[in-house]
Amino acid sequence: MTKESQILRERKENLYKDELDALQKNDKGLKPENWYLSPRAVLQFIKGGGEIGGVNITPKYIGNSHLVETAIATLATDRALLLTGVPGTAKSWLAEHLSAAVSGKTSHLIQGSSATAEEDLLFGWNYASLIAKGPSEEALVPGPVYRAMEAGAICRIEELSRIPAMIQDNLLSLLSEKVIVVPELQLEVRARKGFNIIATSNDKDKGTYPLSDALKRRFNTVRMPFPDTLEEEVDIVSFKLQSDTVQFSDEVELSRKEIERVVQVYRELRSGQTLDGKQKISTTESVLSTAEAISTLEHCIYMAGFFGNSKVGARELAATLPGSIVKNPDKDEKPWMDYKRLVLAKREEWKDLYDELGGDERMKA
Ligand SMILES: Nc1ncnc2c1ncn2[C@@H]1O[C@H](COP(=O)(O)OP(=O)(O)OP(=O)(O)O)[C@@H](O)[C@H]1O
Ligand SMILES: [Mg+2]
Structure with a gap:
């Protein structure tokens, strides 16, 4: 779908509209109030598999x-969901897809940073209107949590631990009471059913x-792991590289062997x-995640397509x-x-890669 679209990164509810509509039409599972899909259908959307109403449900x-079941069930409870883990373990990815399937939209989002302020989280004011007319509902500028509470939808908070502690504290009462108070207007905004937070x-x-x-206690934490096996990780990378969002993936040949080498x-x-457990080596400080492997190989596809012979090989990997x-x-x-x-130089079947990396000459330099 994205190939025809001019948008670089489409919202998931638009990208998978066909899948979400088909799942909703055929949804017979128990559904918490205001959820777009039942938990069972949310799981199928996330994990993929099967054809519903003639639409193939792709794995996300x-x-x-x-782990996914735990995450979905949490969203139906009183607790919020916290996805933790090292970079590149699909925390944001899962949060975004869960939000699309549970609420049918992904628009309530806070990108946490040290600059995140209270008004980014709850509400702010339109100062021109505030000065002209004093506090009024028109002058109120609702933030993402406020809007999600009104809509009974999921609000995502990215990178919660980059938000200053003082601002995080606003979530404490909000997550227990499920209410935002606007003292200037003597207004209480009570969350509709279906509201929850994925951080x-x-x-x-x-x-x-x-x-x-206190804040941790209000969240159910799900730790996102690295894939258990090489095969599983290669499957993820290979699946992602075949998706429509990677340009030229049809024109450039990328064998499973090359994916396996990078992974x-x-x-x-x-x-x-x-991999055989026989040799200890030191680890890098940078996290070499699945997401990193996907972008490295995507880069290889472009290199091979633009400058090489349309086939990813040792040359692209070495670059x-x-x-x-x-x-x-x-x-x-x-x-x-x-x-x-210690490893590559001795791995006879990877000699091409070792040579492209500069081989012995570079080692001596
Ligand atoms: N198990 C997986 N299944 C599907 N996609 C995966 C998996 N692991 C990683 N990815 C892919 O990795 C990419 C990056 O994931 P994402 O940005 O969600 O990571 P993150 O955990 O939020 O990292 P960070 O902590 O840096 O924000 C996504 O495109 C996602 O598709
Ligand atoms: Mg992230």
């Missing part, structure tokens, strides 16, 4: 079904603004040992791998050099 999140928080930001215990390099550098692995030269350069010398 590939991995543990139990994401990156492990790497743990130290920025740690969540208070294996990442998994080995991530776990600190070779993109070092930049994706060595993000922080002080910490990542040594593990990468060691990996090339």
